[in-house]
Amino acid sequence: MPTSAGKRFKPTKYIPVSTAATLLVGSTTLFFVFTCPWLAKVISPLVPLYNGLVFLFVLANFSMATFMDPGVYPRADEDEDKDDDFRAPLYKNVEIKGIQVRMKWCATCHFYRPPRCSHCSVCDNCVEDFDHHCPWVNNCIGRRNYRYFFLFLLSLSVHMLGVFTFGLIFVLHHREKLGALHTTITLVVMCIAGLFFIPVMGLTGFHMVLVARGRTTNEQVTGKFRGGVNPFTKGCCGNVEYVLCSPLGPRYIFDPRKKPHIKIQPPFIRPDPSERQITIKVNDNGIHGTIISSKVSFFWNAEMADSILLIPTSTVFDFLCLDCTAESSLSGKTHPSTPAMYKFRPSFGTMPKVHYHTAGDKIVMPDDQTSQAILEEGVRGHDYRSEPNLDLPEYTNAPLHRTFKSSPFQLDSDPVNSRTLSLKQAQQRSEKGHLVGLQPKTVNSTPYKNIFSPNTLSNRNGSLSYDSLLNPSSTPPAASECLAHRGMPPVGFHSPYLPTKMCHMREPEMQRQQVAPTYSPVMSSRGVGRQSPHLRDRDSSPVRYDNLSQTIMASIQERKEMEAREKRHMLHGHSQTHIYAQDSGVFEGSGGYGLPPNPCYPDGPHCAGSRGPTPPVYGGSRDNLMGVGPSYGQRTPVLCQTGSTLGRAPRTSSGSLHTDHISSNNNHGRVSGPEGLYRSPAHHPRSPAMPRSPSYSHQKLSYMSAQERMDSPRLEAMKVNGQMDCHPSAKGVTASPNRHGNVKKVTGVGGTTYEISV
Amino acid sequence: MFCLLAETSFHNLQELRHNASLANKVFIQRDYSEGTTCKFQTKFPSELESRIERTLFEDTVKTLNNYYTEAEKIGGQSYLEGCLACATAYLIFLCMETRYEKVLKKIAKYIQEQNEKIYAPRGLLITDPIERGMRVIEISIYEDRGSSGCSSGSSSVSSSTAR
Numbered sequence: 001m002p003t004s005a006g007k008r009f010k011p012t013k014y015i016p017v018s019t020a021a022t023l024l025v026g027s028t029t030l031f032f033v034f035t036c037p038w039l040a041k042v043i044s045p046l047v048p049l050y051n052g053l054v055f056l057f058v059l060a061n062f063s064m065a066t067f068m069d070p071g072v073y074p075r076a077d078e079d080e081d082k083d084d085d086f087r088a089p090l091y092k093n094v095e096i097k098g099i100q101v102r103m104k105w106c107a108t109c110h111f112y113r114p115p116r117c118s119h120c121s122v123c124d125n126c127v128e129d130f131d132h133h134c135p136w137v138n139n140c141i142g143r144r145n146y147r148y149f150f151l152f153l154l155s156l157s158v159h160m161l162g163v164f165t166f167g168l169i170f171v172l173h174h175r176e177k178l179g180a181l182h183t184t185i186t187l188v189v190m191c192i193a194g195l196f197f198i199p200v201m202g203l204t205g206f207h208m209v210l211v212a213r214g215r216t217t218n219e220q221v222t223g224k225f226r227g228g229v230n231p232f233t234k235g236c237c238g239n240v241e242y243v244l245c246s247p248l249g250p251r252y253i254f255d256p257r258k259k260p261h262i263k264i265q266p267p268f269i270r271p272d273p274s275e276r277q278i279t280i281k282v283n284d285n286g287i288h289g290t291i292i293s294s295k296v297s298f299f300w301n302a303e304m305a306d307s308i309l310l311i312p313t314s315t316v317f318d319f320l321c322l323d324c325t326a327e328s329s330l331s332g333k334t335h336p337s338t339p340a341m342y343k344f345r346p347s348f349g350t351m352p353k354v355h356y357h358t359a360g361d362k363i364v365m366p367d368d369q370t371s372q373a374i375l376e377e378g379v380r381g382h383d384y385r386s387e388p389n390l391d392l393p394e395y396t397n398a399p400l401h402r403t404f405k406s407s408p409f410q411l412d413s414d415p416v417n418s419r420t421l422s423l424k425q426a427q428q429r430s431e432k433g434h435l436v437g438l439q440p441k442t443v444n445s446t447p448y449k450n451i452f453s454p455n456t457l458s459n460r461n462g463s464l465s466y467d468s469l470l471n472p473s474s475t476p477p478a479a480s481e482c483l484a485h486r487g488m489p490p491v492g493f494h495s496p497y498l499p500t501k502m503c504h505m506r507e508p509e510m511q512r513q514q515v516a517p518t519y520s521p522v523m524s525s526r527g528v529g530r531q532s533p534h535l536r537d538r539d540s541s542p543v544r545y546d547n548l549s550q551t552i553m554a555s556i557q558e559r560k561e562m563e564a565r566e567k568r569h570m571l572h573g574h575s576q577t578h579i580y581a582q583d584s585g586v587f588e589g590s591g592g593y594g595l596p597p598n599p600c601y602p603d604g605p606h607c608a609g610s611r612g613p614t615p616p617v618y619g620g621s622r623d624n625l626m627g628v629g630p631s632y633g634q635r636t637p638v639l640c641q642t643g644s645t646l647g648r649a650p651r652t653s654s655g656s657l658h659t660d661h662i663s664s665n666n667n668h669g670r671v672s673g674p675e676g677l678y679r680s681p682a683h684h685p686r687s688p689a690m691p692r693s694p695s696y697s698h699q700k701l702s703y704m705s706a707q708e709r710m711d712s713p714r715l716e717a718m719k720v721n722g723q724m725d726c727h728p729s730a731k732g733v734t735a736s737p738n739r740h741g742n743v744k745k746v747t748g749v750g751g752t753t754y755e756i757s758v
Numbered sequence: 759m760f761c762l763l764a765e766t767s768f769h770n771l772q773e774l775r776h777n778a779s780l781a782n783k784v785f786i787q788r789d790y791s792e793g794t795t796c797k798f799q800t801k802f803p804s805e806l807e808s809r810i811e812r813t814l815f816e817d818t819v820k821t822l823n824n825y826y827t828e829a830e831k832i833g834g835q836s837y838l839e840g841c842l843a844c845a846t847a848y849l850i851f852l853c854m855e856t857r858y859e860k861v862l863k864k865i866a867k868y869i870q871e872q873n874e875k876i877y878a879p880r881g882l883l884i885t886d887p888i889e890r891g892m893r894v895i896e897i898s899i900y901e902d903r904g905s906s907g908c909s910s911g912s913s914s915v916s917s918s919t920a921r
Contacts, residue, residue: 060847073891252891266902268881
């Protein structure tokens with residue numbers, strides 16, 4: 001019998017067990033001595049044999065029930081409970097097969113009692129699958145010895161029955177000699193058996209029912225499952241089988257001498273990007289400051305995950321998530337900074353999440369990675385390397401800029417692909433500061449990626465959409481380019497800007513594909529990449545931002561393109577598609593839309609309103625940036641919103657939302673031509689939505705709301721699934737004039753504000 | 759004297775070498791979603807993000823879960839064991855180890871191997887859950903506290919010379 005350490009010897013607790021043992025052994029012995037010889041002689045020698053076997057079985061089970069460890073939990077170490085002891089709630093809920101079960105904190109043993117565990121006050125131990133404390137065996141009945149206890153009861157019942165029966169036969173045959181010794185003793189034995197027969201049989205019956213129902217005595221008596229469902233039952237047969245046939249449970253008392261000694265000696269291997277810390281300085285000018293309120297953390301740890309804003313652009317994340325560690329850190333805890341982001345889990349799987357610090361926040365990121373990243377990404381770096389825009393220095397200068405040397409952003413829960421890409425790339429890109437509008441592998445995700453345009457471009461995993469966007473021909477160089485870009489984290493996370501810009505960029509990108517050369521040097525290098533989306537379906541291609549200056553130029557370019565598109569739209573009345581998808585990537589947040597257009601736009605017209613801030617943000621940004629369809633880099637991934645803001649795509653925030661979702665569908669270049677571009681912000685498949693920080697939207701909300709309202713009706717027409725109808729475009733046209741008044745203020749990546757007259 | 763010095767230097771070296779200190783402990787809790795069968799959560803704890811690759815960790819936990827499932831499986835072998843035990847009045851437990859105990863030994867061996875090959879080089883140490891009542895898997899995180907051997911080295915020098 002297990003005893004707790006330090007317990008005094010209490011004789012009283014041994015009285016029942018002694019009594020029971022004495023009665024059992026004594027009576028049976030008497031039976032064998034006085035009754036069995038006659039029975040063997042008269043009836044059969046098998047009778048004593050049978051009784052002997054049964055008695056042996058009873059004894060064995062009785063011993064096992066008495067001396068076996070029922071499943072005592074050892075006390076928890078102090079280390080284990082230091083978090084729990086003082087501040088922990090008394091109960092912890094756990095779900096077992098869909099049913100909530102409460103685990104209570106055991107103050108004596110310092111852990112939360114596992115389900116079905118209970119603390120025995122007599123033994124002063126927590127016992128696994130606690131049934132009851134049996135005084136007759138002076139032991140708890142728990143997981144390990146319940147079977148023996150049950151079999152003991154069964155066999156004792158059988159034994160008592162047998163003894164009583166055979167004793168009766170004996171007595172009946174010796175009625176005339178009742179005074180004889182043998183007869184008297186047999187009568188006494190019979191009386192004992194008869195006396196204990198009722199309780200024992202009752203208990204046996206009770207436990208048979210318990211076994212059939214899969215409950216413990218404790219549960220039955222406390223009424224835990226009265227009227228409810230027992231999550232531990234396996235069905236009648238399963239329960240019986242479990243009790244009788246399951247393997248003997250383990251003893252939890254461990255012998256420390258048997259523990260092998262393992263040497264732990266530094267230096268320790270660390271997983272790749274792991275604890276590097278990259279310092280990221282986030283600059284925020286006035287415009288963005290208000291918008292970006294979410295915290296940016298670039299650490300590869302849990303904190304990072306918490307504060308990581310999900311950004312659809314794979315580039316950023318690729319950069320960040322260089323390897324699984326990054327992923328795990330982030331993916332394990334991907335908390336989208338905004339609810340919207342959740343929705344936009346990147347279809348492409350790599351949505352970097354980035355939180356933006358408020359202006360001036362410093363984000364510490366591992367330093368090592370930068371260099372490493374560059375080294376590794378050397379191959380890919382060409383994209384951003386060649387692009388002069390958005391170099392880090394620029395960013396640092398620009399108040400608006402958030403410069404992130406490396407963005408350990410991790411795509412939301414999507415492991416790997418994009419992420420692994422990169423830290424390195426991100427680093428490089430960030431240094432270069434160009435916008436990488438690459439869309440992470442999937443077409444859908446374009447808009448998000450763009451947020452980090454400069455850096456995000458390199459989507460290592462080769463965001464499909466982006467690649468297609470950039471390299472429609474999907475030439476290897478282009479692809480690599482795209483990848484490279486993707487990998488780069490948007491140098492900054494100018495997240496606020498990015499989305500917008502990206503959105504804008506995207507469209508222009510697409511259009512730019514033909515006009516790639518028009519871009520600044522950045523463009524030229526990336527031009528190839530950029531081209532692709534254009535050639536392909538635009539929807540999902542993330543737009544890349546090269547750098548600030550580029551952005552501006554791009555936005556201007558875009559504007560022109562959008563205007564052209566508008567015209568086309570009006571002519572063709574295309575279906576909406578994923579404009580957003582396309583746009584989002586590229587635009588740098590002008591005004592900090594870095595945040596995704598709000599992933600949550602699934603609802604149509606209500607998006608703007610319901611979604612709350614994000615959609616409007618984009619919309620607003622778009623409007624600001626792009627008048628009619630100016631493709632400012634500012635288009636936020638949210639595209640949905642932007643779409644609306646742009647006016648082209650009549651999408652209102654809702655539209656954008658839709659687009660976000662839809663955009664994924666739209667990957668295959670649904671966006672047709674110019675319309676697509678317009679739409680892209682709005683249509684942008686999910687990606688834009690992802691990382692947008694609500695903060696952005698917030699600001700724009702008011703701005704957008706008006707816009708959205710205008711657009712919402714139109715958007716409603718649009719299908720959620722990315723099939724934007726033509727309305728948007730047409731409406732966009734109408735809307736745009738509203739938005740794009742005379743002068744639009746565009747915030748570049750560097751934080752410079754440009755005024756562009758529409 | 760030479761031996762003493764050698765010993766001293768050895769101590770110094772030892773001190774220098776064993777300079778990893780316990781920094782933190784992570785507890786992997788049980789996964790009760792399927793009832794009381796022994797299963798641990800495979801969720802990757804955040805504290806380990808920077809220390810070990812997720813896949814390695816998940817592999818370890820999944821393998822452990824498989825071992826436990828195998829140990830608790832009700833099947834042919836457990837029937838046989840039960841019958842044999844009944845037939846011999848449980849005396850068989852004195853000479854033969856149960857199936858669960860065999861699997862526990864396999865688990866202990868597996869954990870030791872994992873520790874030696876994967877976790878110790880990364881400054882981590884897995885504790886067999888049996889020591890904790892199979893409620894948690896305890897992973898100790900060690901940090902490199904750098905060279906701290908000089909002082910201890912000297913003390914061992916003095917102690918050795920004192921001898």
